[in-house]
Amino acid sequence: MMNQNYAANPDFAATPLFPTSTAGSLPKPGWLAEPETLWSPWKLTGDDLLTAQQDALRITLQEQQQAGIDIVSDGEQTRQHFVTTFIEHLAGVDFQQRQTVRIRNRYDASVPTVVGPVARLAPVFVEDARFLRQQTCQPIKWALPGPMTMIDTLYDAHYHSRKQLAFEFARILNQEARDLVGAGVDIIQFDEPAFNVFFDDVNDWGIEALELAIEGLSCETAVHICYGYGIQANTAWKKTLGEQWRQYEKILPKLKESNIDIVSLECHNSRVPLELLELVRGKKVMVGAIDVANHQIETPAEVAATLRSALQYVDADKLYPCTNCGMAPLPRHIARQKLAALSAGAALLRQELQRR
Structure with missing residues (x-):
């Protein structure tokens, strides 16, 4: 299928006001990996695993379409984790030599070690993106880990400089992003939950690293900054x-x-006081209107209320309803219902504005 970025994509042009999307991951089928579990090992290997991942990708695409999601994604069906699956394809990182580090000042995790110069030897997600592009004409958003979040998920025994390592990763991410655009991706999203923790670094060099990661891209770009997956360590931190x-x-x-x-x-x-959205007035904003930290299904009216409140600070043509974060830890049936509620809530608000 011919690549076209969504600005020139007639299918994107036809999307309604308040186009909906997900923040990233969606639950995996139980025959592919252990449900409701991050870093779950694959249940298959080799060609069987590739086939199963592609089947899961088709299913998660269909579930997004049935829920009425406008900007679709792969649901991260070929990734065990939103950061480490990308890193494990890079040179210079040893996954056998592990250290325990504090992730975003929140919880301890055993992580791989940077042992030499990091480099991307081959595309990581490009074939997955090309496969997804073949399944749909809808706009596609693809998530990549952000440079700062990547360095917070490793032990650095080589560079000994958070900034230098982040800039090396930014260059690698830019290479991957350019190839993803070539494969037909319309929006590249960089996941940076670390931006909610390391404020001085974000302002000193974190955003500069992000700028390097998006340099020269012909698609639109996004940065996702949340308070984390709906796992116990994150919910406890929020309290x-x-x-x-x-x-x-x-x-x-x-x-x-x-x-x-x-x-x-x-x-x-x-x-989050929604008036803070005024601080990015003029940008497009993906407003998280679905809580991924519980199993309660939002009503369309609740979703519409969140979006309506955000409209005080975000121009209507720049408001994109979304989930708060990835939904991988949720049961599949819960995630499906939450996505349907997201679409229904956006439709309610759209109708409300049209009546005015």
Whole structure:
């Protein structure tokens, strides 16, 4: 299928006001990996695994379409984890030599070690993206780990400089992103939950690294900044943040000045004061209107209420309803119902504005 970025894509042009999307991961089928589990080992190997992953990708695409999602993704069906699956394809990182590090100042994890110069020897997700492009004419969003979040998921025994390693990863990510655009991806999203933790580094060099990662891309670009998956370590951390979560206040002003096109933020059932969205007025904003940390299905009215509140600070043509974060830890039937609620809530608000 001929590649075309979505700005010239008639299928994207036909999408309605408030186009919906997911933040990234979606649950995997039980025959592919252990359900509701991050870093779950694959249940198959070799050609059988590739076939199963492609089957899962087809299914997750169909489930997004049935739910009414406008901008679709692969649901990360070929990845065990949103960061480490990319890293394991790079030179210079030893997955056998592991160290325990503190992830985003929140929980300990055993991680691989950077032992030499990092390099991308071959494309990582490009064949997966090309396969997805063959299945649909809808706009595709593809998530990659952001440079700062990558360095927070490793032990660095080579560079001994967070900034230098982040810039090396940014160059690698730019190579991958360019090839993904060539495979037909319309929006490249960089996942940077670390932006909600390391504020000084974000403003000193983190956004600069992100700019390097998006340099020269012909597609639109997004940065996803959330408070994490709906796992216990993250929900426990959120309870320590007080009545107002104002982390975005420290990074959005500089992001507004950046070349990133879209900012993806966690909004529903969070304690983020929505007036902080004013800090990126003029950018497109993926407004998280689905809570991924519980099994309760939002009603369309609840989704519409979150989006309606965001409209005070985001122009209507720049508001993109989304999930708060990835949904991999959720049961599949819960995720399906939440996606349907997201689409229905966006439709409610769309109808409301049309009546005006």
